[in-house]
Amino acid sequence: MVDLGLDIRTASGDLFVPFADIVAAKVVPPRPVRYSEIADLERSAAGGWPAPETARLGDWLLRAGAGWTNRANSALTVGDPGVSLEEAVDRVVRWYRERDLVPRFALPLPLARRTDGLLERLGWTAYTPTLVMTRDLALAARDLVVPGLAAEGVRLDAAPDPAWIAMMAGHKGALPAVAAPILTGPEHVAFASLVLDGDLVAIGRGAVTDDWLGLSLVQVHPGHRRRGHAARVVGALADWGRGRGATRAYLQVEEGNAPAVALYGRLGFQVHHNYIHRKMDN
Numbered sequence: 611m612v613d614l615g616l617d618i619r620t621a622s623g624d625l626f627v628p629f630a631d632i633v634a635a636k637v638v639p640p641r642p643v644r645y646s647e648i649a650d651l652e653r654s655a656a657g658g659w660p661a662p663e664t665a666r667l668g669d670w671l672l673r674a675g676a677g678w679t680n681r682a683n684s685a686l687t688v689g690d691p692g693v694s695l696e697e698a699v700d701r702v703v704r705w706y707r708e709r710d711l712v713p714r715f716a717l718p719l720p721l722a723r724r725t726d727g728l729l730e731r732l733g734w735t736a737y738t739p740t741l742v743m744t745r746d747l748a749l750a751a752r753d754l755v756v757p758g759l760a761a762e763g764v765r766l767d768a769a770p771d772p773a774w775i776a777m778m779a780g781h782k783g784a785l786p787a788v789a790a791p792i793l794t795g796p797e798h799v800a801f802a803s804l805v806l807d808g809d810l811v812a813i814g815r816g817a818v819t820d821d822w823l824g825l826s827l828v829q830v831h832p833g834h835r836r837r838g839h840a841a842r843v844v845g846a847l848a849d850w851g852r853g854r855g856a857t858r859a860y861l862q863v864e865e866g867n868a869p870a871v872a873l874y875g876r877l878g879f880q881v882h883h884n885y886i887h888r889k890m891d892n
Contacts, residue, residue: 648883649688651860653847656686658817658824659794660795662788663709667701668692676708676788680887681862682739682880684714687722695728703890713890719885720740726888734888739865743879747823747848748857763804764846769794770801773810778827795820796853802843812839817846823860825852 615628616836661673661682669689685706706713715734717726730736744795770778770793783829793799800814804811814828825847830839837890847861861879865869 619804643882647745648718650820651744651882652688652721652885653688654822655742655824655860655862658796658822659826662791664785665705665707665863667698668828670698670702672702672705674706674711675792677711677784678684678786678788678792678889680714680782682788682792683711683714684716684887686716686718687725688718691765695827696727699725699728699732701727706794715888716885717888718885721883722885726886727879729888733891735891736886736888738886739886740862741865741871742860742862742882743871743874744858744860744882745878745880747852747859748859753879763806764842765803765805765890766800767803768800770815771803774801774803777831785792802849803814804843806834814840814843814847816851818851818854818856823848823859825858825859826841827890830862840873840879 615626615632623776656671656673659679659681661675663674663728665672667685670691671686671688673682673684673686677683683706685702691701693701702715703713713723715722715729717729723773755757767774773784793801793815796817796819800816802812802814802816804813810831811829811834812830815826817826825844828843829839852858859879861874862883863874865871865884
C-alpha cells in the first residue's frame, strides 16, 4: 500500500507527513527571493550557457560569442563593476565594439535596477523581458506528479545529433560554428530527444552547474503539441540532473510566451526573478 501525504522541505531537512497525521494546514506564501540568491543563480546560469570569450569588469561578466544568442553576447551585471556605473558602461561599449558586436547588457531585476535606470536615461533599447522560473528537485520522485512527466522513451545524449540540431535550427535559425562550444561547453550537459514511430517530436537540453539544473531549448514539433511531450522531456532531464547532484532547476522563458509560462507552472516551476536585455542602437 502506498503512503499518501505531503513532502515538506524544512531548514533541517525534508520530511514526509502522512495525510492521517495532518490536523490543520494553511497556504504559506513563497519567501521573498534575496538579492544574493538572484546573483548566485545568474552566475550558475552563465556557466550553463558558456560564452567562448569572457572578461571581467569587477564582478561583471562580459561575454562574446560571435553574436549567437543574447546570453552569450551580453554583459551580465551582477555585483560591483569596480568603477562608477558611467565608466563601467563606457568600458563595456568599448569591449563589444572592439569585437564588432552590438553592446548589450543582461540586467537581472531588481538586482540591476540602478544600471537599468542609467541605461534607460542614456537611451538604450530594452527588449525581450524574460522570466527566470525555478523549482526544487530534491524532493522524492513522487513530487513529480504532473501527468505526462514520466521520462520513458526519451533518449539522452552527451552531444546533439543532426536531427536534434535540425529541430533546434528551425527555431533559432541556421547554427554558426560558435554554437557548438556554447551548447556542449558545460562539464555536465545532456541533449534529450523524444522519438515516436521514427520521428523526432521533442527535444531539450540540460546543463548542471553547481547544484542547479538549467533547462533550455525545450521544443516540440508543431504537429505533436499538447500531448505532454514537453513534460516528458523535462522529466527525463530532471531525473538526469538529479543524478548529477542538482537539487534545483531553472529555465528562462520570454514573459510574453503565455503557453510556455503556463506549461512550466503546471510542472511546478515558479517565477524566481526576471531580467531584460538592453542594447545600444548607435
